[in-house]
Structures are given as structure tokens and as C-alpha cells.
Amino acid sequence: MAGQLPKSPLAPAAFPALPRIAGMRISCIQAGYKYKDRNDLLLVVFDREVSAAGVMTRSATASDEVEWCRKCLERENPTARAMVVSAGNSNAFTGKRGKAALDLLTGSIANALTIPRETIFPSATGVIGEPLPAEKAVNVLNDAIASLGSATLKEAALAITTTDTFPKGAGSQTEIVGTPVSISGIAKGSGMIAPDMATMLAYIYTDANIAPAALQTLVKDAADQSFNRITVDSDTSTSDTFLLFATGHAPHEEITDPADARLTAFRTALNEVAIDLAKQIVCDGEGAQKFISVRVNGASTDLSAHKIALSIANSPLVKTAIAGGDANWGRVVMAVGKAGEPADRDRMTIRFGETLVAAEGAAVDDYDETPVAAHLAGQKIDLAVDVGVGDGQAEVWTCDLTHGYISINADYRS
Amino acid sequence: MAGQLPKSPLAPAAFPALPRIAGMRISCIQAGYKYKDRNDLLLVVFDREVSAAGVMTRSATASDEVEWCRKCLERENPTARAMVVSAGNSNAFTGKRGKAALDLLTGSIANALTIPRETIFPSATGVIGEPLPAEKAVNVLNDAIASLGSATLKEAALAITTTDTFPKGAGSQTEIVGTPVSISGIAKGSGMIAPDMATMLAYIYTDANIAPAALQTLVKDAADQSFNRITVDSDTSTSDTFLLFATGHAPHEEITDPADARLTAFRTALNEVAIDLAKQIVCDGEGAQKFISVRVNGASTDLSAHKIALSIANSPLVKTAIAGGDANWGRVVMAVGKAGEPADRDRMTIRFGETLVAAEGAAVDDYDETPVAAHLAGQKIDLAVDVGVGDGQAEVWTCDLTHGYISINADYRS
Numbered sequence: 001m002a003g004q005l006p007k008s009p010l011a012p013a014a015f016p017a018l019p020r021i022a023g024m025r026i027s028c029i030q031a032g033y034k035y036k037d038r039n040d041l042l043l044v045v046f047d048r049e050v051s052a053a054g055v056m057t058r059s060a061t062a063s064d065e066v067e068w069c070r071k072c073l074e075r076e077n078p079t080a081r082a083m084v085v086s087a088g089n090s091n092a093f094t095g096k097r098g099k100a101a102l103d104l105l106t107g108s109i110a111n112a113l114t115i116p117r118e119t120i121f122p123s124a125t126g127v128i129g130e131p132l133p134a135e136k137a138v139n140v141l142n143d144a145i146a147s148l149g150s151a152t153l154k155e156a157a158l159a160i161t162t163t164d165t166f167p168k169g170a171g172s173q174t175e176i177v178g179t180p181v182s183i184s185g186i187a188k189g190s191g192m193i194a195p196d197m198a199t200m201l202a203y204i205y206t207d208a209n210i211a212p213a214a215l216q217t218l219v220k221d222a223a224d225q226s227f228n229r230i231t232v233d234s235d236t237s238t239s240d241t242f243l244l245f246a247t248g249h250a251p252h253e254e255i256t257d258p259a260d261a262r263l264t265a266f267r268t269a270l271n272e273v274a275i276d277l278a279k280q281i282v283c284d285g286e287g288a289q290k291f292i293s294v295r296v297n298g299a300s301t302d303l304s305a306h307k308i309a310l311s312i313a314n315s316p317l318v319k320t321a322i323a324g325g326d327a328n329w330g331r332v333v334m335a336v337g338k339a340g341e342p343a344d345r346d347r348m349t350i351r352f353g354e355t356l357v358a359a360e361g362a363a364v365d366d367y368d369e370t371p372v373a374a375h376l377a378g379q380k381i382d383l384a385v386d387v388g389v390g391d392g393q394a395e396v397w398t399c400d401l402t403h404g405y406i407s408i409n410a411d412y413r414s
Numbered sequence: 415m416a417g418q419l420p421k422s423p424l425a426p427a428a429f430p431a432l433p434r435i436a437g438m439r440i441s442c443i444q445a446g447y448k449y450k451d452r453n454d455l456l457l458v459v460f461d462r463e464v465s466a467a468g469v470m471t472r473s474a475t476a477s478d479e480v481e482w483c484r485k486c487l488e489r490e491n492p493t494a495r496a497m498v499v500s501a502g503n504s505n506a507f508t509g510k511r512g513k514a515a516l517d518l519l520t521g522s523i524a525n526a527l528t529i530p531r532e533t534i535f536p537s538a539t540g541v542i543g544e545p546l547p548a549e550k551a552v553n554v555l556n557d558a559i560a561s562l563g564s565a566t567l568k569e570a571a572l573a574i575t576t577t578d579t580f581p582k583g584a585g586s587q588t589e590i591v592g593t594p595v596s597i598s599g600i601a602k603g604s605g606m607i608a609p610d611m612a613t614m615l616a617y618i619y620t621d622a623n624i625a626p627a628a629l630q631t632l633v634k635d636a637a638d639q640s641f642n643r644i645t646v647d648s649d650t651s652t653s654d655t656f657l658l659f660a661t662g663h664a665p666h667e668e669i670t671d672p673a674d675a676r677l678t679a680f681r682t683a684l685n686e687v688a689i690d691l692a693k694q695i696v697c698d699g700e701g702a703q704k705f706i707s708v709r710v711n712g713a714s715t716d717l718s719a720h721k722i723a724l725s726i727a728n729s730p731l732v733k734t735a736i737a738g739g740d741a742n743w744g745r746v747v748m749a750v751g752k753a754g755e756p757a758d759r760d761r762m763t764i765r766f767g768e769t770l771v772a773a774e775g776a777a778v779d780d781y782d783e784t785p786v787a788a789h790l791a792g793q794k795i796d797l798a799v800d801v802g803v804g805d806g807q808a809e810v811w812t813c814d815l816t817h818g819y820i821s822i823n824a825d826y827r828s
Contacts, residue, residue, distance in 0.1 A: 061751030061759045093747040093759065095776025128744025129777055233730045238748050316647045316730070317823055324824030330542025333507040334652050337475030345475045345507065362509025363543055403820050409731055410738030410816070 005408065010283035010291050010379060010399070011166040015154045018171035019182035021205040023047050023247030025149040028159040031136040034088030034126060039159040041137055042085040043109075043144045044203075049079035049119060050247045053215035055223045057240035063092035064102050065122045069241060072118050077212045080245055081119035082109060084137075085160045085201065087188075091124040091132035092238040101134035108138045112145055123201055123241050125188065126162050157186040160201055163408065164190045164284050170276035174269035177262050179252035181208045183269055187277040190232070190284045202227060202242045202277050208266060209248040210255045217258030218270060219244040226274035229306075229396045231313050232285035233405070244270075282397045287404025290322055291397065295384040299392030304341040306394035308387060311339035319401035322381055327372040329357050336387060347388025352376065419822065424697035424705050424793060424813070425580040429568045432585035433596035435619040437461050437661030439563040442573040445550040448502030448540060453573040455551055456499040457523075457558045458617075463493035463533060464661045467629035469637045471654035477506035478516045479536045483655060486532050491626045494659055495533035496523060498551075499574045499615065501602075505538040505546035506652040515548035522552045526559055537615055537655050539602065540576050571600040574615055577822065578604045578698050584690035588683035591676050593666035595622045597683055601691040604646070604698045616641060616656045616691055622680060623662040624669045631672030632684060633658040640688035643720075643810045645727050646699035647819070658684075696811045701818025704736055706811065709798040713806030718755040720808035722801060725753035733815035736795055741786040743771045750801060761802025766790065 024046050028039040054073055056066045072078055084105065091098045102122060110117040124132055151159075157167035171184040185204035210218070223242055248254070255263060283291055294313045299305035312318055315335040321328035329350050336343050346361035353375030356364055375381065381400075438460050442453040468487055470480045486492055498519065505512045516536060524531040538546055565573075571581035585598040599618035624632070637656055662668070669677060697705055708727045713719035726732055729749040735742035743764045750757050760775035767789030770778055789795065795814075 057751075058754075059748070059751030060753070060755070060757045061747045061762070090744075093744060093762075093772070093775060095760065095774055097776060128747055129772065131776070238751055316819070320820055320823035323820070326824070330504075330507060333475045333542055334473070337471075337473030337652050339474070340472075341474070343474045346509065348475070348507075358507070358543065360509055361507060362511065362545070401820065402824070403817055405730070406734055406737070406815065406817050406820060409734035410740070 005163065005165050007165045008284045008288055010288055012280065015157070015167055015169055016171060018153045018169050018184040019173055021182055021184055021247060022207045022249035023050060024205055026151040026153065026156050027144045027148045028151040028155045029140050029144045029147065031086065031140055033086060033133060033136060039155065040087040041140065041144065042156050042159040043148070044083045044156070045113065045148055046081050046245065046247060049081055050245050051210055051212040051215045052078045052080035052121065052243065052245055053212060053219040054241065054243035055220055057238065059238050059240070061093060061238050063090055063124065063238050064099050065091060065124050066238070066241060068102060069121050069123070069243070072121060075118060079119055079212065080121055081115040082113060083121040083203065083243065084109060086124040086132055086137060087160050087162055088126040089124060089130055089132050090126050090128050090238060092128045094129065094131040097131035101132040105134040105137050108141055112141055121243055125160065125201055128238060153184055153186055157188070160186070160188045162188065162190070163286060164188050166284060168277055168280040168284070170273045170280070172269040172273050174265045176208055176250065176252045176255065176266050179250050181206060181250045181266060183273050185273045185277050187281060189281040190286050202274070204244045204270065204273060205247070207247050207249040209250055209252055210246045214256055214258040215244055215246055218267060221267070222271050222274040225271045226278035230278045230282050231310060231396065231398050232282065279397055282399050285399035286408045287402040288399030289402055290379055290381050290400040292322060292381045292383060292399060293395060293397055295382070295395045296387065297384070297393045298386035298388050298390060300342045300390040301392040302394055303392070305392040306396070308336055308339045308341050308343065308385070309394045309396040311335045312383065312385065313396045313398035316401055319398070322376060323400035323402045325373065325376045327352055327357065327369055327376055332383065332385060336385060342389045343387035344389050349386045351384040353382050419577065419579050421579045422698050422702055424702055426694065429571070429581055429583055430585060432567045432583050432598040433587055435596055435598055435661060436621045436663035437464060438619055440565040440567065440570050441558045441562045442565040442569045443554050443558045443561065445500065445554055447500060447547060447550060453569065454501040455554065455558065456570050456573040457562070458497045458570070459527065459562055460495055460659065460661060463495055464659050465624055465626040465629045466492045466494035466535065466657065466659055467626060467633040468655065468657035469634055471652065473652050473654070475507060475652050477504055477538065477652050478513050479505060479538050480652070480655060482516060482520070483535050483537070483657070486535060489532060493533055493626065494535055495529040496527060497535040497617065497657065498523060500538040500546055500551060501574050501576055502540040503538060503544055503546050504540050504542050504652060506542045508543065508545040511545035515546040519548040519551050522555055526555055535657055539574065539615055542652060567598055567600055571602070574600070574602045576602065576604070577700060578602050580698060582691055582694040582698070584687045584694070586683040586687050588679045590622055590664065590666045590669065590680050593664050595620060595664045595680060597687050599687045599691050601695060603695040604700050616688070618658045618684070618687060620660050621663040622660050623664055623666055624660045628670055628672040629658055629660055632681060635681070636685050636688040639685045640692035644692045644696050645724060645810065645812050646696065693811055696813050699813035700822045701816040701820070702813035703816055704793055704795050704814040706736060706795045706797060706813060707809060708812065709796070709809045710801065711798070711807045712800035712802045712804060713808070714756045714804040715806040716808055717806070719806040720810070722750055722753045722755050722757065722799070723808045723810040725749045726797065726799065727810050727812035730815055733812070736790060737814035737816045739787065739790045741766055741771065741783055741790055746797065746799060750799060756803045757801035758803050763800045765798040767796050
């Protein structure tokens with residue numbers, strides 16, 4: 001972690017106990033990219049080729065790591081033998097030197113482990129524009145491999161942080177046709193967080209036995225339910241990566257159809273883990289003091305509701321009002337209006353917490369700001385809008401916009 | 415003006431000397447909507463029906479004032495006899511009571527001046543969601559009418575301010591077929607400023623003799639050249655209004671075709687006045703310490719260049735980096751990438767001021783941050799990006815994002 005920043009007031013009390021996933025070994029080590037006195041290189045090795053799936057940023061200036069993973073995932077029935085994360089340097093927009101660095105790192109891992117390069121999933125996160133000093137990783141690679149199996153997922157979650165103020169993990173135990181199945185995930189992210197393009201870095205592991213094509217459908221659905229519903233600052237990273245690996249160690253028959261009814265419990269558990277990680281990213285939003293849930297109903301479609309919800313969640317004026325504890329619902333009206341989506345001004349309703357503050361195009365007649373002010377004084381803010389034109393609905397999560405965000409981003413080169 | 419805020423460091427040295435426009439009289443008075451010890455009601459009366467044109471916010475939650483003006487402009491050959499601006503209350507999202515307030519105000523003016531209501535252009539600006547106390551305006555209406563002709567455009571520019579820290583005006587003297595023609599404009603705006611939907615409040619007056627339909631084309635073009643190229647915080651007001659009135663007192667033949675070659679000088683002068691006003695709004699952006707020009711070349715189309723330029727200009731991470739004097743061009747790469755427009759990462763170039771910092775997908779080889787840091791220490795920042803795919807180009811203007819923005823918007827109900 002950046003180390004200079006105080007822990008977010010929205011951080012969970014503790015890192016959760018995560019189920020162990022059979023078929024994978026973890027190593028965390030200090031390559032010395034940027035940070036002193038902490039691990040900054042995560043290596044995960046699978047004991048055989050395991051099902052891999054993922055969604056990556058749609059940024060037109062994506063990093064070579066993102067493009068590499070995308071190519072790995074474009075193979076028929078993509079599988080993984082290893083994944084590696086470098087923290088402190090995103091290796092994005094680094095031209096030929098960045099490509100050479102990535103080649104050096106993945107080539108060294110492939111040689112050392114005698115595995116195909118296209119089964120290695122690399123990520124990097126941190127400053128944009130400086131080539132990754134991959135030789136630092138190569139120098140410690142033998143030590144990393146020797147210590148495989150020594151690190152926990154909590155240590156892995158710590159090793160991948162940058163401006164994060166706490167490590168992020170979530171897990172679940174579920175079943176597939178009566179066979180116990182485990183899911184464990186980690187994530188990092190704090191700023192440059194915007195939806196609709198996957199997420200920051202998030203990795204979920206399971207011992208379920210699911211074919212790659214089915215896994216890809218599951219990961220896409222999970223992203224839409226979780227990471228694509230959060231925003232911190234409307235800025236989208238060049239490195240966003242969300243990967244899901246299924247080791248297949250759970251002794252149930254392989255599932256190949258993503259719509260298979262036997263996946264119902266697993267799908268729910270997976271989505272819950274992804275949502276938990278996504279909400280933790282919002283809770284660690286740069287400068288965040290409050291977690292804000294924005295619910296939109298009555299839109300023309302679910303997609304329209306999502307766009308309106310994001311327009312509210314990305315509005316600097318809404319986010320600063322909530323930071324100031326100001327029940328300034330007029331700014332919510334503004335944010336609905338600018339979304340470019342159908343809305344009936346004269347049938348709109350707005351709630352803060354349980355309190356109806358506006359209806360039929362105006363403040364409610366007996367509007368009492370007291371309960372709203374009490375709600376806004378808390379850390380968890382619920383904002384609900386009905387735009388009065390249809391049945392579309394959506395919910396997104398964000399945080400407030402505070403002096404902390406300015407301090408972090410005007411001073412820290414991330 | 416709000417009165418609590420220090421004057422922007424980017425404010426012009428003085429309000430400019432504006433040409434008088436024959437055919438209009440101005441009155442400024444204190445209705446007492448919200449502010450103490452300052453005028454908050456502007457009344458402009460034209461001596462006959464003059465050509466009127468304008469563009470309004472596309473917000474789905476626009477105020478009744480905006481809808482009223484839009485209806486006025488939808489008439490065939492729209493004309494104006496009067497315009498009125500209330501400052502401190504936008505009357506937006508105020509339901510039936512807001513409509514009644516607007517009816518009372520315009521009805522009272524129509525009766526007092528014996529003019530058709532559809533020739534009165536009303537605006538209101540300030541807090542959203544509280545019905546305009548129009549009776550306060552009605553109480554002082556006779557005094558306002560009695561003092562018509564007593565106020566200057568500078569006083570008018572002051573009377574319409576809210577969180578503005580300085581009054582905004584711009585003027586020009588030009589000619590149409592050799593006849594001298596004057597243009598004078600005023601504007602207000604500081605926060606809730608975003609492009610593509612007209613602007614905040616801006617009014618330009620001219621004595622040129624131009625038919626309404628031609629004037630409408632001119633005002634649309636001027637908006638595209640000016641107010642649609644600025645952003646402070648990506649938030650779009652419910653009250654944005656840009657109106658252009660031509661009194662026709664200049665003794666030249668009426669011009670009815672907007673493409674008439676005799677309008678060349680006038681069109682240029684009008685656009686310059688609009689651009690001047692738009693840049694002044696950016697210079698008064700809430701918390702602004704630096705004026706930022708974002709130029710994009712090499713895009714697939716001009717529209718694509720405009721979208722990429724706005725993606726950069728609206729990025730909180732770019733704006734905070736510039737606030738901190740940090741030459742963090744990696745964030746510019748990120749903002750290009752998230753724009754959703756064609757860009758060739760490996761052919762992109764980025765300049766801060768005169769200095770090329772990145773080319774061919776990476777930092778330049780001999781990159782020296784010294785001249786860039788010197789440029790960023792100044793108040794006027796030039797950022798130029800070539801995205802390497804075509805001939806499209808655009809330029810937009812914005813300001814940095816500072817602690818001042820948070821302080822103003824977390825504490826002040828605007």
C-alpha cells in the first residue's frame with residue numbers, strides 16, 4: 001500500500017477468512033519496483049492447466065499486459081498455468097521497452113516453470129508511462145518459485161495494492177450438485193475507477209470444475225453485477241483486469257453449459273463475492289468518507305436506469321453535497337436531467353434514506369430536512385430516484401468527493 | 415455575487431468597456447430573493463419587437479424558464495420586447511408553484527409594459543427546488559420600470575451572478591456592408607458548467623439588422639464555437655440559456671440569409687464575443703487556479719476529436735494533476751483511452767506547452783521534465799494531443815480541480 005495514507009474510515013473491520021482453493025500455490029516477494037519494505041510481486045501457479053476466463057478494460061490505450069491477457073482469453077478453451085502481478089508500475093504506454101519488459105517477465109516464468117507462455121496471465125498496476133523494470137522481477141524469480149505455497153490470499157491482496165489503504169478479499173463456500181465448492185477472490189483499486197469497462201485488478205479462484213467457455217459467461221455476468229456498477233471518479237484505468245480461474249479440484253462432473261441449472265447456487269455465490277470486492281473498492285475510493293448507493297427505478301429500460309444512476313454517481317456536485325452532509329436534492333435533479341435519458345420531470349420522486357424529499361416535480365409539501373440530515377451524517381448513504389417513465393431499474397455504488405481526493409491526486413503520482 | 419468567495423486569480427484585470435446598443439434599456443434592482451445589499455433582478459426592455467434567437471439546455475429536467483424561452487423561440491420569426499433575470503433562485507424543479515411564480519412574473523411585466531407575454535424572455539439562476547418568490551419581483555416592478563435606462567451592462571452582469579467571483583462581459587465593434595455595428599454580451603457561470611447543452615446564462619445584444627431565422631443560425635454556430643467548448647465540472651445546469659437579440663437600429667439593409675457573405679465580419683466578431691464570455695466562465699470555474707486549453711488533433715473526425723478533448727478536460731485525475739503542477743501525462747493517456755473514440759496508442763503524441771513529452775506510445779527518449787514543470791507552474795496551461803488516426807481536430811477549455819471546488823460545493827448550497 002502507498003503507506004502514506006490513513007486507512008479508509010469505510011474499511012471492513014478485518015480481512016475475511018477465505019477458503020483455501022485446491023490446485024493453486026501463492027508466492028509474494030519484493031521485486032523492489034517502487035515500494036520499500038513491502039512485497040510488490042505476486043506469483044500464482046496452478047498445478048495443471050485450469051479453466052480461465054476474464055473481462056478486460058475497453059480503453060483504447062490499454063496496457064500490453066491487458067492485450068496479452070485478452071489474447072490468452074481469445075484462444076479456444078483458454079487455460080491458465082500461472083498469473084503474475086507487478087505493483088507500483090502499470091507498464092502502460094511504454095512502447096517497445098514496455099513490450100520487451102513484458103516479454104522478459106513472461107519468458108522467464110515460462111522457462112523456469114516449463115509452461116506455455118500463453119497460459120501465463122500478467123498484470124501490472126501503478127504509474128503510467130514508465131517501462132516496467134522487469135529485470136527486478138527476474139532477479140527474484142527463483143526465490144519466488146522456491147517459496148510457492150508459502151503465502152496466503154491476504155498476503156496476495158496486500159502485494160497488489162497501490163494507493164489502496166486496505167487489502168480487499170471476499171470468499172464463499174457453495175455447492176455444485178451437492179459437492180462442496182469454494183470461491184475466494186482478491187482485488188485492488190482506489191482511484192481511476194469507472195464502470196462499463198470491467199474494473200481495476202480483481203482475481204477470483206474456485207476449485208469448481210467448469211469448462212472455460214461456461215466460465216467466461218459467468219465472469220461476464222459477475223462483472224456486470226459488480227465491477228461494472230461502481231465508480232469512484234469516472235476515470236477508467238488502462239490496466240483494468242478481472243480474471244476468474246477454476247482449478248477443477250472439486251470432485252463433481254465438469255459443467256460446460258453456463259445456463260446449467262446445477263450452477264444456480266455457484267452463480268449466486270460468485271456474484272456475491274464479486275459484489276463484495278467491488279463494494280470494497282468503493283469503500284477505499286480515494287478520499288472516501290461515505291459509501292453511496294444510488295438506486296434508479298421507473299426508467300424506460302434497465303440500461304437507461306443504469307445510465308441515469310451513473311450520471312448521479314459521477315456528478316461532482318452530488319458527490320460534494322453528500323461529502324458536506326447537504327441534502328441538496330436539486331443537484332440530483334440536475335444529474336438526472338443531464339443523463340440524456342428519458343425522464344418525466346413532473347413525475348419524478350427522490351428519496352434520501354427512508355425519506356421522500358421530492359415528488360411530482362417539486363419538494364414534498366411537508367418536507368422536513370431533519371431525518372435526511374441525520375441520514376447524511378452517517379457513513380452509508382442511500383439515494384433512490386424514480387424517474388416516472390417505465391419499469392427499468394438499476395443500482396450503482398460510489399463514494400463522496402472530498403478534500404482527500406484532491407490531496408491524494410494533486411500530490412501523488414499514481 | 416455570493417460575496418463570501420475571493421476573486422478568481424484568473425479574473426480579467428477589469429470589466430471591459432462595452433459598446434452601447436441602441437434600442438434597449440436596462441434596469442437593475444434588488445428584489446431580495448436571497449442576497450442582501452446587492453441587485454438580483456435584471457430587466458431589459460427593447461423599444462420595439464427585435465429579432466431574438468437562442469439555444470437552451472437539453473437537460474430533461476430543465477426549468478420552466480427554459481421551457482418558456484424555448485416556446486418563445488419556436489414561434490415563426492421570434493421577437494423580443496423584454497428579458498428578465500432573477501438571481502439566487504433557479505425556480506427549477508418547483509412544480510406547480512414554480513409555474514405559478516413564472517406566470518405571475520411574466521404576466522405582471524406584460525401588463526405593466528402592455529406587451530405580449532410571448533415576447534418576454536425570462537431566466538432564473540441559483541438554488542434548485544425552491545419556488546421563486548416572484549411576488550418580491552412584482553413588488554419592485556414599477557420601480558424597475560421607472561429606472562429603465564439607468565443601468566449599464568456591467569451592472570447587469572453583476573446583477574445576474576451567483577457563485578461567480580467577477581462579472582463577465584465582452585464586446586466588439588464590427589460592420590455590415592460598411593455600416594458600423596456593435597455587439598455587447600454578458601454571462602454568468604462558475605459551477606455546474608458542462609458543454610454540449612448550450613451554457614449557463616449568456617446574453618448578447620447587437621444593433622445589427624438581422625432577421626430572426628438568420629440570427630438563430632448565428633447563435634447556434636456561436637454556441638458551438640464557445641459555450642459548447644467549455645467545461646468546469648461536467649455537470650449540466652437545468653437553466654442553461656444563451657440568447658442573442660438584434661435590435662436592428664444599425665442603418666443597413668435587413669439580412670435574412672445566415673450564409674450571406676455580408677455577415678462575414680459580423681459572424682467573426684460575434685463568435686469572438688461568445689468565446690471571450692465562455693473563457694471568462696472557465697476562468698471563474700469554482701476553485702479554479704489554472705486555465706487549461708486542450709487541443710486534440712489526428713482524430714477520425716472533428717466530433718471524435720471534440721469527444722476526446724472533453725474526456726481529457728473532464729477527467730478528475732488530469733485536472734487534479736494540473737492543479738498539483740504534476741506533469742502526469744499518463745493520466746492524459748488514460749483519458750484518451752476511456753473516451754471510446756478511435757486512437758492509435760502507438761502513434762500518439764502529447765505536448766505540455768511547447769514540450770513534446772510522449773510519442774510513439776511512450777515517453778520521448780530524452781524527456782526533460784524541467785520545461786514542463788515550468789509551464790505547469792503558470793496560470794495558462796496548453797495541452798495538445800495527436801491521437802494518430804486521421805485529420806479530425808478540436809479544442810476545448812477547462813480549469814483545474816482544486817480544494818476550492820470541494821470547499822465551495824460541500825459547504826455552499828447552490
